[in-house]
Amino acid sequence: MSTAFRQSFVESAKQYLPITIGQLPWAIAAGSVLKSVGLSFWECVGMTVIVYSGTAQLGTITLIMAGTSQWLIALAACAFSIRFLLFSALIAPAFENSSKKMRLFASYILIDGVIAIYSNTILSEKDKAKRYGVYLGPSLLNVVTWLAGTTAGVLFADQIPEKYHFEFMATIVLSVLLAPAFRQLKSLIVCLVSGLTACLFINLPMRTGFFVAILAGIFTGALLERLQKKTS
Structure with missing residues (x-):
């Protein structure tokens, strides 16, 4: 070492x-x-x-x-x-x-x-x-x-x-x-979308609402990245 x-x-x-x-x-x-x-x-x-x-x-x-x-x-x-x-x-x-x-x-x-x-x-x-x-x-x-x-x-x-x-x-x-992620608008939007999705689908069986929230967050992040690249 x-x-x-x-x-x-x-x-x-x-x-x-x-x-x-x-x-x-x-x-x-x-x-x-x-x-x-x-x-x-x-x-x-x-x-x-x-x-x-x-x-x-x-x-x-x-x-x-x-x-x-x-x-x-x-x-x-x-x-x-x-x-x-x-x-x-x-x-x-x-x-x-x-x-x-x-x-x-x-x-x-x-x-x-x-x-x-x-x-x-x-x-x-x-x-x-x-x-x-x-x-x-x-x-x-x-x-x-x-x-x-x-x-x-x-x-x-x-x-x-x-x-x-x-x-x-x-x-x-x-x-x-x-x-710390809330300092960036993009990260804040991803967190809000994922969190709201988890709340909306909380009653899905076998906690599958958690998976839906993850996918929603990933999709939102990817979409915002693409939009950012197009505008830059």
């Missing part, structure tokens, strides 16, 4: 620490929910490690409880995580000359918060060591925090009072991450 890598790793991790602390209650809530549906300790931990997505984990719980087909559950998990396909395409240039192992590892630890906060830095940093440090620092910190939080939720699910509503912390954390 070079000095540049260590410095950027530590600095970015320190900057991201408040975000991980903020999502810790969400992780605890996710773990307690997994435990409450009858999964064993190792099943809960295994799902957390394999899926590594709070949205996909909680989104598929209802399907698991209903005894839905495993293929449909897997498909739903992929749909809930479709945003990561866009995130990976965004930062792919930063790992263009990386080894296959590095790219696979980077794809596994990919998360919303790091993309929202550090994507511009990662893409603009020419020093490879610093670029890796900026990405790996907060990403690995998030892995540790999420695994620790969900494990704690599984172990102490019976001791967590329902009145605390830890799951609401997810909304708070995501709202903080989205706030």
